[in-house]
Amino acid sequence: MSDSSGCKAALLVIVVALFGGVIGFSAGFAAHAVLVAANPVAGVDAVSEVTAPPPATEAAAAPTAGTSAAPSPQPTAVPTLEIPPATGQPFDLFWEAWALIQQDYYGDLPTAEEMTFGAIRGATATLGDPYTAFVEPAAAEHRRQTEGGSYEGIGAMVSMEDGRLVIVQPFKDNPAEKAGLLPGDIVLQVDDTPIENMSIYEAIDLILGPAGSDVTLTILRDGEEPFDVIVTRARIEVPMVESEMREDGIAYVSLFSFDSTATDQLSAEIEELLAQNPKGLILDLRGNPGGYLYEALLTAGLFLPQDEVVMIERSKTEETALTPEEFGSEGPLAPDIPLVVLVNAGSASASEIVAGALQDYGRAVLIGEKTFGKGSVQLIHELSDGAELRVTTARWFTPKDRAIHGVGLDPDITVEITQEDMDAERDPQLERAVEYLLTGE
Numbered sequence: 383m384s385d386s387s388g389c390k391a392a393l394l395v396i397v398v399a400l401f402g403g404v405i406g407f408s409a410g411f412a413a414h415a416v417l418v419a420a421n422p423v424a425g426v427d428a429v430s431e432v433t434a435p436p437p438a439t440e441a442a443a444a445p446t447a448g449t450s451a452a453p454s455p456q457p458t459a460v461p462t463l464e465i466p467p468a469t470g471q472p473f474d475l476f477w478e479a480w481a482l483i484q485q486d487y488y489g490d491l492p493t494a495e496e497m498t499f500g501a502i503r504g505a506t507a508t509l510g511d512p513y514t515a516f517v518e519p520a521a522a523e524h525r526r527q528t529e530g531g532s533y534e535g536i537g538a539m540v541s542m543e544d545g546r547l548v549i550v551q552p553f554k555d556n557p558a559e560k561a562g563l564l565p566g567d568i569v570l571q572v573d574d575t576p577i578e579n580m581s582i583y584e585a586i587d588l589i590l591g592p593a594g595s596d597v598t599l600t601i602l603r604d605g606e607e608p609f610d611v612i613v614t615r616a617r618i619e620v621p622m623v624e625s626e627m628r629e630d631g632i633a634y635v636s637l638f639s640f641d642s643t644a645t646d647q648l649s650a651e652i653e654e655l656l657a658q659n660p661k662g663l664i665l666d667l668r669g670n671p672g673g674y675l676y677e678a679l680l681t682a683g684l685f686l687p688q689d690e691v692v693m694i695e696r697s698k699t700e701e702t703a704l705t706p707e708e709f710g711s712e713g714p715l716a717p718d719i720p721l722v723v724l725v726n727a728g729s730a731s732a733s734e735i736v737a738g739a740l741q742d743y744g745r746a747v748l749i750g751e752k753t754f755g756k757g758s759v760q761l762i763h764e765l766s767d768g769a770e771l772r773v774t775t776a777r778w779f780t781p782k783d784r785a786i787h788g789v790g791l792d793p794d795i796t797v798e799i800t801q802e803d804m805d806a807e808r809d810p811q812l813e814r815a816v817e818y819l820l821t822g823e
Contacts, residue, residue: 463494476501502771503581511774512542513760515581519768524587533618535590536597538563539671539728541754542582546570550754551669551728553618561613563601564801565727570608571600583772593617625651632816633660637681640673640732645680649715652684662720662819664812668750672731675759676709681732682739683711685721685746692739694783695759697776721746722815725793730754738780738791747818748793750811757786 465481468474484491492500502516517525537556541548547569552558571577572588589597593616602608622644625635633655637648655663672678682692683706691703705711723737723746734753740746759776777787784791795818797811817823 463497499769503579506581506771507579511758512582513756513758513772514774515583515772517581517583517587517770517772521584521587522764522768522770524590525583525770533590534593535615535618536561536563536613537616537618539669539730540569540582540586542585545578547577547582547585551726553669556618557613557616561611563599563611563613564603566604568602569599570602573598583770591615623647623651625655627655627658627660628816630816630820631661632819633658633663634666634812635663636666636668637670639670640677640681642674642677644673644677645684648681649684652716656716656719660719662722663716664722664724664815664819665746666724666812667729667733667737668724668726668811669728670730670733671728671754672733672756675732675735678732678735679704679706679709680711682706682736683709683713684715685717685740686714686743687717688713690739690743691781693735693781694779695776696779697759720819722818723748724750724811724815725753725791726751726799726811727754727790729791730756734786734791735778735780738784738786741791741794742780742782742784747795748791749795749797749815749818750793751796751798752792753790755786755788755790757788 463480463484465477465484468477480497491497499516499518506514506516536552536558538552538558539550541550549558549563549565549567549569551565552563569577569585569589572585575588577585577588589599591597595615596612597615599611599613600608601611622638622641623635624638625633627633633652635648635651635655637644652663679692686692686706688707688711689705691705693704695702695704721740723740725733725737725748729737729750730753734755734757737746737748737753741748757778758774759778760772761775763771763773765771777785779785795814797814799809799811803810
């Protein structure tokens, strides 16, 4: 059992937890315009349409005597795709448009692969769902290789909001925090690459990189002009559980993510704490981005009867009420001890399932800030070339049928942490939780 100051220690690199088939970030997102820091266009009041002139006649095109003909422009690309015959279906319009581009465009045409990837991205963007996204083969393989308990990156949780990558929370003592990044910062560009219209997964892949290497993020912060921040990447070791028996008699345990061993580790720590007869227990889910769905059900089952509904899952074909016993729960470990759950904007997905269920049943008091609002399930399909297509297949609701997705959970007692608190290494949320457990108010 490790000691904890009560503030969450270093956590995930850039991660957005995906569930159902699996889930991970932030952070494909909807294709909307992104503010770009470099080279704004000034003085443009309107855009006029320019049409091609009619073909010149032979007489007009022929050079007159005594003049030299201007060299004819050479085509810079050849068509890359064979246009299929019309079928009478609406998609014929796409091929009609692309045939004209291949015929008339003066410039380099994309390869067949680049065009295919772009078409898939465009199609998924029309769904308006940031979590249904296409991930190119290289980025998908990078994700598969870096799954597990450690990463090489900057150490922050991100989300995609209106097409812009937002820092939800830099994790304590990680590179993002050390470089001065703050919650709410918008990442406009990664090195030389604007990240507008990217999926969250592709944007994250640009930010991840070898430990010791630098990445330059162009940041837009409220009230300031865009500026660059250089972050030196590091290897981020992801702890799972930290716990402490405080001198005031309050037991504290922090769960950092819902991986495949989360409930086993958490229950072992809680057993040790309960053996010391604490007056109350604090479960810290701040900055926990989620993980496996079944682990969320089992964790809730440590505090609730095993036959209680923990969450409702709705897909396009069915509605399912899920209980801990369906996933092998043997009954609550801590059914009666006074309980506070700490949450913030970094508490997402599986964290919100657990916190929402405990709040609905009155089993715990939620203290902190509004949660992230990730209440959807993604199924990951590996495509024939190694790319991935992540498709939202369902949404979650609390036992009392409260929506999570896009809404989040409101704490019972709201306590914010200011920059001054962080600079002074104060944790008013933890302090308020201790006060509540000691006084009942």
